[in-house]
Amino acid sequence: MIFKQFDTTDIVAGRTQPVSTGMWSAGTSSWSAFFTSSRQTTPSSSQFEPLNGLYYTNVYDKPTGSVDSEIYFSVAYGNVNGSGSSTFDTSSSQGSLLYPTKAIYNQYRNLLLTPGDSKFTFATSSNASTVTTVDSDEIYVISFRGSKMKDRLDPGQFQITLKGDVGSGITVIDDSKDNLDITAQTGGRRYNLIRGTLAGGSISTGNYEAIGLMYPDLGLVVLNASAVSRLIGVVDGKSLSFTASDWSGQFARMQNLLFTAVKNGAATTGMTARVTEYVPARHFFVRVKNQEYNYSNNPTFVISKDDATNSQDIGKLRFSDFYTNPKVYITSVGLYNENNDLVAVAKLSQPLLKDFTNECLIKIKIDV
Numbered sequence: 001m002i003f004k005q006f007d008t009t010d011i012v013a014g015r016t017q018p019v020s021t022g023m024w025s026a027g028t029s030s031w032s033a034f035f036t037s038s039r040q041t042t043p044s045s046s047q048f049e050p051l052n053g054l055y056y057t058n059v060y061d062k063p064t065g066s067v068d069s070e071i072y073f074s075v076a077y078g079n080v081n082g083s084g085s086s087t088f089d090t091s092s093s094q095g096s097l098l099y100p101t102k103a104i105y106n107q108y109r110n111l112l113l114t115p116g117d118s119k120f121t122f123a124t125s126s127n128a129s130t131v132t133t134v135d136s137d138e139i140y141v142i143s144f145r146g147s148k149m150k151d152r153l154d155p156g157q158f159q160i161t162l163k164g165d166v167g168s169g170i171t172v173i174d175d176s177k178d179n180l181d182i183t184a185q186t187g188g189r190r191y192n193l194i195r196g197t198l199a200g201g202s203i204s205t206g207n208y209e210a211i212g213l214m215y216p217d218l219g220l221v222v223l224n225a226s227a228v229s230r231l232i233g234v235v236d237g238k239s240l241s242f243t244a245s246d247w248s249g250q251f252a253r254m255q256n257l258l259f260t261a262v263k264n265g266a267a268t269t270g271m272t273a274r275v276t277e278y279v280p281a282r283h284f285f286v287r288v289k290n291q292e293y294n295y296s297n298n299p300t301f302v303i304s305k306d307d308a309t310n311s312q313d314i315g316k317l318r319f320s321d322f323y324t325n326p327k328v329y330i331t332s333v334g335l336y337n338e339n340n341d342l343v344a345v346a347k348l349s350q351p352l353l354k355d356f357t358n359e360c361l362i363k364i365k366i367d368v
Contacts, residue, residue: 003336004292012283017367020157023072023148023273025061029157030270031072034263036256037064054100056143057255059262073144075262077225077254078105080119080137083242084254101138101254108141108222112187112215122210122224123192134210138225138242140258149219150277155191157274158214159198160221161265162258164240166233169265171197174214178202188217198272223258235260279367286333288360296328327355333362 022029037060040053056076062069077084082102113120119135142160144153155176163169174191193212196202209231212223229241235257242254262271295301301318308314317323329351335344346364354360 003340006284010285010287012285015281015283016278017281017365018276019279020154020274020276021150023144023153023275025070029274030272031061032266032270033061034072034259034266034271035060035063035069036259053253053255054098055104057253057259059259070148071145072148073142075255075258076104076141076143077101077258078103078108078139078141079242080105083244084138086253104141105139108139108220111218112185112220112222114186120213120222120224122212122227123208124210125207134224136210136224136226140223140225140228140240140255142221142223142258142262144219144221144273146219148275150275152276153214153216153219154274154276155189155214155216157198157272158216158221159269159272160262161269161271162228162232162261163264163268164229164232164235164261166231168268169261170195170211170228170231171265171269172211173198173202174216175202175208187215187220190215193221193223228258228261232261235264282366282368284335284364284366286360286362286364288330288354288362290356290359293330293354294326294328294356295322296326301326301328325355327353330354330360330362333364335364335366 021027024031036057040057056074058071058074060069061072079085079101082099084101085099109118109120119137120139121133121135124132124134155174159171159173161169161171172193173196175194176191179191191214192208193214194202194208195211210224210227211231212221212228214221226241229239232240234240238257240254240257240261265271295317301322303313303316303318305314307318317326331348331351333346333348334342335346337343344364344366346362348362352360352362
C-alpha cells in the first residue's frame with residue numbers, strides 16, 4: 001500500500017494555536033538600540049505630509065541606511081488643548097492651523113476612552129480601600145507596528161526604561177500579575193504601568209504614580225507626560241511636560257524627547273517585549289493499522305538488479321523472514337493532493353518501528 005485516503009474524521013480544521021515569540025529581530029525578547037529617520041524632522045514637499053513628523057516619529061531597530069532596517073514602533077505626543085504644536089502648525093500666517101498635538105490626543109481618546117470621557121485618567125494608588133486617579137491634559141503614545149506585535153503584546157512580558165537627567169531613570173512594567181480585573185475596556189484589556197522589573201516584580205505595590213497605561217490587544221502604551229517628566233527630569237535640556245518657552249521652533253517635536261528617553265533607557269537595560277500570534281492550524285491524523293505499511297521498496301529490503309544472481313530474483317524480498325515477520329521503520333509521512341502531487345512532508349523525530357503486531361497514530365499539524 002502506497003497511498004491511503006484520509007477519512008473526513010481524520011482531518012480537524014478551524015483550530016488556532018497561540019505562538020509567543022520575542023518582538024525584536026530573529027525573535028529576541030530584548031533590544032537596546034533604536035534610531036529615527038532625519039526625513040521626519042525636516043519639512044517635506046508639503047507641510048501636510050504626515051511622514052515629516054507632524055504627528056508622530058517612526059522608530060527603527062537599525063540605522064535607516066541599513067538595508068534590513070525596519071520600523072518597530074512610533075512615538076507621538078498629544079495635548080488636549082493643542083499645546084506643544086509648533087509655530088508652523090498653529091500660525092495662520094504660515095498657512096497652517098493643524099494643531100497636530102490636539103489631533104493626536106483626540107485620536108487616541110476616541111479609540112481608547114468611553115463616550116463622554118474627555119481626558120485620560122491614570123491611577124495614583126490602588127488598594128483594597130482606596131483607589132485614587134488623576135486626569136492628564138497631555139500624553140505620550142508608543143504605538144507598536146501591527147506586523148511586529150502580531151495579535152497582541154504579551155501582558156507580564158513588557159519592560160521599558162525611560163531615562164532623563166535624574167538618576168538612572170525609571171524602569172516600568174505592566175501590573176497584569178497583580179491586576180486580576182481583566183474586564184475588556186474600550187480598546188480591549190487595559191493595565192497600569194508601575195515601576196519595577198520583570199525579574200524582580202513591582203517596587204511600588206499600591207502606588208501607581210500615574211505613570212501610564214498598556215493596551216496589549218492594540219499594541220499601545222499611553223504615558224502620562226507630566227508624571228514621566230517629574231520622575232525622570234529633563235531630556236535634551238527640555239521638559240517632557242509642555243513648557244511654552246521650550247517650543248518656539250517651527251519644527252520642534254515633543255515626541256522626539258520621548259524617543260531620546262526611550263533610546264537612553266534602552267542603551268542601559270534594553271526594551272523587553274514578547275508578542276503572541278494566533279496561528280490557524282489544520283490537524284491530520286494518520287492512522288496506520290497493523291496490516292498496513294509493513295513492507296518497503298528500500299534497496300535493503302528487496303533484491304536489486306545489481307545484487308540478483310538471476311533476473312527472476314529482482315524485486316523479491318531479500319530475506320525469508322521478511323515474508324512472515326517484516327520490520328520497517330517509518331521516518332516521514334508525505335501528504336498528497338487529489339492529483340497525487342506531494343504538497344507536504346512531515347518528518348518524525350525518530351524512526352518508528354512498524355510490523356504486523358502494532359499500529360501507529362501520527363498527528364500532523366500544518367499552520368495555515
